Amino acid sequence: MTGKPEDHLMRQSLTRDYPRIVRGEGPYLIDDQERRIIDGASGGVGPCNIGHGVEEIVQAMTEQARTLVFAHVSMYENQPQIDLANKLCDELAPPGMVRAYFTSTGTEANELAIKLARLYHLCRGNATKYHIISIWNGYHGSSIAATSYSGRSSRRHELHPYFFPTTRMEPPYCYHCPYRKTYPDCGLHCAHALEQAIRHIGPEHVSCFIQEPIGNTLGCVAPPPDYFSVIRKICDKYDVVMIADEVITAFGRCGVYFAINGHYDTVPDLIATGKGISSGYSPLAATLIHEKIWNVLAEAKRSLPGFTYGGNPLSCAVGLAAQNYIQKHNLVQRSAELGSYMYEKARAELTDLPLVGDIHGGKGLYMGIEYVQDKDTREPFTAELNLAGQISDLAFENGLATCPVTGGVDGMLGDVTIIKPPFTIPQEDIDRIIDIVKKTILQANDTIVRQWPAHGSFRK
Numbered sequence: 136m137t138g139k140p141e142d143h144l145m146r147q148s149l150t151r152d153y154p155r156i157v158r159g160e161g162p163y164l165i166d167d168q169e170r171r172i173i174d175g176a177s178g179g180v181g182p183c184n185i186g187h188g189v190e191e192i193v194q195a196m197t198e199q200a201r202t203l204v205f206a207h208v209s210m211y212e213n214q215p216q217i218d219l220a221n222k223l224c225d226e227l228a229p230p231g232m233v234r235a236y237f238t239s240t241g242t243e244a245n246e247l248a249i250k251l252a253r254l255y256h257l258c259r260g261n262a263t264k265y266h267i268i269s270i271w272n273g274y275h276g277s278s279i280a281a282t283s284y285s286g287r288s289s290r291r292h293e294l295h296p297y298f299f300p301t302t303r304m305e306p307p308y309c310y311h312c313p314y315r316k317t318y319p320d321c322g323l324h325c326a327h328a329l330e331q332a333i334r335h336i337g338p339e340h341v342s343c344f345i346q347e348p349i350g351n352t353l354g355c356v357a358p359p360p361d362y363f364s365v366i367r368k369i370c371d372k373y374d375v376v377m378i379a380d381e382v383i384t385a386f387g388r389c390g391v392y393f394a395i396n397g398h399y400d401t402v403p404d405l406i407a408t409g410k411g412i413s414s415g416y417s418p419l420a421a422t423l424i425h426e427k428i429w430n431v432l433a434e435a436k437r438s439l440p441g442f443t444y445g446g447n448p449l450s451c452a453v454g455l456a457a458q459n460y461i462q463k464h465n466l467v468q469r470s471a472e473l474g475s476y477m478y479e480k481a482r483a484e485l486t487d488l489p490l491v492g493d494i495h496g497g498k499g500l501y502m503g504i505e506y507v508q509d510k511d512t513r514e515p516f517t518a519e520l521n522l523a524g525q526i527s528d529l530a531f532e533n534g535l536a537t538c539p540v541t542g543g544v545d546g547m548l549g550d551v552t553i554i555k556p557p558f559t560i561p562q563e564d565i566d567r568i569i570d571i572v573k574k575t576i577l578q579a580n581d582t583i584v585r586q587w588p589a590h591g592s593f594r595k
């Protein structure tokens with residue numbers, strides 16, 4: 136700890152010192168030492184898709200703040216909310232998405248989706264369908280409910296007594312296949328496991344299945360191309376609502392507006408979004424509802440109560456401005472093109488470095504560099520080393536902000552550095568990102584791994 140003066144803020148971790156960020160300029164963060172850091176993680180957890188300080192958004196925000204900031208959506212409607220819902224459903228979302236329900240966070244958007252799935256079954260007289268199926272190491276938010284259907288074991292342990300009935304399947308993680316199989320000879324065992332899970336629980340009890348199209352807490356791991364079409368078929372067969380958690384992946388992060396139809400040619404029943412919808416300029420999220428679900432709710436005249444700030448005009452005006460900006464500057468296309476450039480360059484320049492096991496990604500400006508002790512056996516490092524966390528701190532010192540992910544392999548083990556810069560980043564900064572990552576990995580190998588007491592067991 137640096138001996139900064141004590142203040143009254145309770146921070147998320149009490150075991151590290153946080154750099155203090157005072158400004159954002161385009162794809163850069165500026166800290167209180169006036170250091171200019173490349174924002175390689177779009178604000179740390181990925182919302183700032185268009186970069187910091189974009190004047191058009193500031194103007195839209197100011198104008199809306201002058202006009203109307205709040206009039207609760209349980210009593211009134213407002214134009215920005217309607218305009219944004221229309222934009223999402225008419226222009227950006229996968230076909231068949233006909234309604235948007237706004238919340239402030241991705242956690243709330245997922246919970247709304249879970250509640251909508253339950254309501255859909257209730258409206259059709261299927262009151263016994265309540266059970267939720269998800270995957271291990273998926274992440275859907277930090278409320279108690281979302282933690283119960285998320286699969287991040289380390290975050291689940293202390294909250295167990297509060298959980299409701301959920302079941303998790305093994306994730307589609309080919310590099311560490313939980314079934315020790317190889318794609319495509321595996322026959323997509325991981326996807327077909329959903330059918331077994333539903334039958335074990337009893338289809339009459341299963342309400343929905345939820346998964347991220349590309350797993351961030353797995354380390355930016357994309358399932359095989361035919362994975363979600365199998366999931367879709369099984370959900371249809373057993374009348375299980377399919378929910379895609381696109382809180383990170385939507386709005387261009389994966390080089391397409393929505394990863395689930397853009398990369399997997401699959402349309403789910405509900406989509407939870409968040410983060411990039413407002414590009415981080417104001418808290419905003421939305422659950423998108425397919426006409427299959429909507430028609431039932433509309434017929435029964437059933438909806439759901441929301442949250443105080445859900446659909447507030449200020450956040451919706453900001454979301455609208457952010458999406459207009461993305462369209463005007465063709466930034467989804469840019470994410471796709473620069474993302475391919477970044478991924479190819481990373482594969483060429485980082486794969487043979489020590490520590491690097493695999494590089495996940497290749498879909499938009501979204502990439503994970505996974506570290507292993509042994510490149511042959513793919514054995515991860517021990518959790519105590521917190522290698523991804525230490526690499527992230529080193530990278531920051533070297534001028535690059537990244538997002539460390541740990542525990543992706545089995546809940547405890549696994550170290551990945553996620554890179555997900557703003558779509559507006561210049562190509563030269565992608566080159567700088569790869570240079571800094573390379574330098575950082577070599578430094579980490581010399582200073583962290585070689586000085587680690589368990590280094591004797593380290594082979595490659």
Ligand SMILES: Cc1ncc(COP(=O)(O)O)c(C=O)c1O
Nearest residue numbers: 240241242274275276382383409
């Ligand atoms: C895939 C996914 N779902 C849900 C969430 C929760 O979103 P929020 O933190 O806005 O509640 C996150 C946040 O990181 C996420 O990555």
